Amino acid sequence: MTDRTLDLDDFSDLIERPHGGLRRDAEERRARTGLPPESLGRLDELGEWLTAAQGRLPVEPLRQPRLVVFAGDHGVASLDVSSHRAGTAHTLVRETLEGTTPAAILARKFEVPVRIVDMALDCEPSELPEEVTRHRVRRSSGRLDIEDTLTGPEAEAAFRAGMAVADEEADAGTDLVVLGDLSVGGTTAAGTLIAALCGTDASVVTGRGGGVIDDLTWMRKCAAIRDGLRRARPVLGDQLELLAAVAGADLTAMTGFLLQSAVRRTPVVLDGVVTAACALVAQRVAFRAPDWWVAGHATSEPAQEKALDRMALDPLIEQRVEVGGGTGALLALPLVQAAAELAAQLPVRDDAVDEKDGEGDGAADSPALDAT
Known part of the structure; x- marks a missing residue:
């Protein structure tokens, strides 16, 4: 790069x-x-x-926890690898802002403020509040199975945006971050990263995503991860190139966020497979970084289990929550507060x-x- x-x-x-x-x-x-x-x-x-x-x-005692959610669409979703239509992550963001998603409801119950960071949603920036879109790098991402998801400059910009958000939270006095994602196609990108870093085949890490997908959709997802792996393996020695190749802007930003949060000594509760994938990349960058994180919960995603095992992180709860957005990690928050x-x-x-x-x-x- x-x-x-x-x-x-x-x-x-x-x-x-x-x-x-x-x-x-x-x-x-x-x-x-x-x-x-x-x-x-x-x-x-x-x-x-x-x-x-x-x-x-x-x-x-923890007085200022915050839910920080990175959002983006992924070009690979056009292959029908998700239970959501490609390019519709912005609807999940709007529902969260309106307070109607599981994560938003739990955050309101637990009195945890919510911050959403749009990195690559497939909509006009004017459709969302400026504080949500101000870090956006691009609209959606490239298809990880056939092309880089980001250019080199875009990958660096996304990574730095994640670092900037971590600095903003630390400077604001946030004493614990609950980290989540809102994406369509994000679990495919996460599976590709985890398979590449753990040296496994696509079928071993391919799960059912944020919803119950049928067998044909699972097969398409598995094929996309397999093709993405062919593109990821040659750049495993350079983590920023790896993120540019297959991660998209939201996962790249989350990786930067996790590393800078560790620099700033801000503890983080990880949510599902997407945050686990970013944490695994971050561990490859700095081996001490996982000491600043706990895994909030276990999903049914096999890739998450592989990533957490590699980092020696044991989930706090096991409710098999799949909806994303930080929902499962929020369920674990009362344990950390207690x-x-x-x-x-x-x-x-x-x-x-x-x-x-x-x-x-x-x-x-x-x-x-x-x-x-």
Whole structure:
């Protein structure tokens, strides 16, 4: 990819692991509450993860979570690989903005603000609010089975847009991101990325997408992923070229978002197979990055299972939610919030315990790649 100004190798130096020493201190503090070991199940693990991520002991309860959803259409959807018609992701965005989708309803219930970022919707920008469309890179994407989904400059612009959104959230005080996607054809792109990075065949990763597709549709999807794999494998050594080849603008932006969120020490709850695919690409860029994420839930997508296994991420819940938009990850949010509250408020028996009041770097003070 010529004329590139973005060096992804910088992320390996900028991304640090969450504060390991404070995690050990959190374990010791938990042991002094008097509750039997492991009696809170994974809530203990989550509380310790948040302690390390925040760099504070006791951990701060989560006050400003946000649902961030990246949206885009994919040219491969024209092959009828989805339960939705090609080019209709903008209707899913409108329904979310109107508050009628499962994710919007849950976000309202949990009092979580929703941010939608249009990267490549197949509609006129004027049809949606400016705050939704201001990062858009292009209208839809190329067909991953026969052509690059993005040009080199478009891929870099999308990646930087994701970084910019991560910076905006960190600067606004967002203390936990629930990450989702709204796309048509996105699971085909995700399956292609995961198959390429895991070295598997198309049939192993091809699922039924965001809806129940019939066998003929599944076969078309499998063939598209197979053809996309032929195009992805030669560029596996360069993650930005890989994203340009088969990912589209929304998945490319999500990858940049995940990496910059790790730089800014913002923990993220992943949703389904699309966010898992982006996380897997991000792991290839910076091996410490997955320490900043948890998998919200398990879907029935085989590609998601492969990606999470590769990153050693164990889903918090298993409800087989397939509708996307961050719905499944939102269902897991109360667990993460509960873990923070318990870790923050459970009293220790020894009043003389020296609780190290973490002075860890806050998000605004962390090093960061410049997204502009």
